[in-house]
Amino acid sequence: MSEQKIREELTKYARKAVTQGLVVGPGGNISARSGSTMLLSPSGYALEDIEPDEWIAVDIETGETQSESTRPSSEVLMHLYSYRVNPDIQAVVHTHPAYTIALSLVFDHLPHLFPDQSALVGDIGFVPYVLPTTKLLADVCSRKNHRAYCAHSYESRTGDNRQKSA
Template identity: 45%
Template sequence: MSTIITELEKYAHKLVDDRLVVGAGGNLSMRDEKNLYISPSGFDLKDIKRDDWVPVNIETGKVNGQLKPSSEVEMHLECFRHNKEIKAVLHAHPTYSVAVSSTGENIPPMFPDFPAMLKDIAYIDYIIPTTHLLANAVAKVISSKQAIVMRNHGVITVGSTMKEAYFYMQLIEEAAKVYAISKTVGNPQILTEKECEDLRNLSSETYRSDLLKKQ
């Protein structure tokens, strides 16, 4: 469990330092056998101490800690319940990702890393946060996805390690940023599906993907 808390602390700080969240926004969790450990409600992610992370039983949703878990705990629980391979869940509000997706557009592939590493992204329309309605919408798609972009809200990424989930978050935001900037300059040139598929089949990209799954 100490390793899990160390990882959660590390990436909580990175979310703030990389400006993927503001104030008390965003939340993250990791699986520890039958429980998940999640950020407490109302805390700035950099202010969370080692004993503040809240254990919640994945099957029952019972909270075992003294603090209240993140208000998005139901969304995290559904991720872990619907895919046993998921060990880490991140939810952030990256500026460019929210901006692009709120127009109704998807974030397009414009450079190799994005389609090569992130193969399965879902987009869902706005649903009021912290509700069972949002958790249910996430539950319907998360079993086969690496990320969910929630329009006018934020992004969820998952992984077999927190390193993997965090990389996906960075990659989505970078892709959205490149697209948004390119739109101000001219007509963006989007990679074709054939070009994306060729990238996904590169052995070098498979190797990089495997590395992300190791702590």
């Protein structure tokens, strides 16, 4: 997929996350792999306001950005570590759904509430609360052995098939 197409897909799914109530305002961040680069939401932007040309290109190996005027999301380390440790990951979606956050305060894992969860998603584990934007959070999230998992907020890491996770 071309970088331009990835930018358009990121914009589409960022807006979808907002319309589905997964984030409010500048909360949450999204990235996708484009070769040796990841395209990441810019810091301080509401996801629904990001245009395709505003996603920040960050070199996955070095962490260097290709934008001098706009900073990447403050969770840049979590995204970088996820791509470095898991080369099959193609996208990281970090949102703040209220009900998931509430469940994370009550349970140590997300209980199977519907039969389809077992077949389609499997177990979703929780990462204990870790201070946001830190290397520790980046390390914990990148090494968690789940297709999807919950922490203080929800992050979904997807492999090659983005359609299945939409």
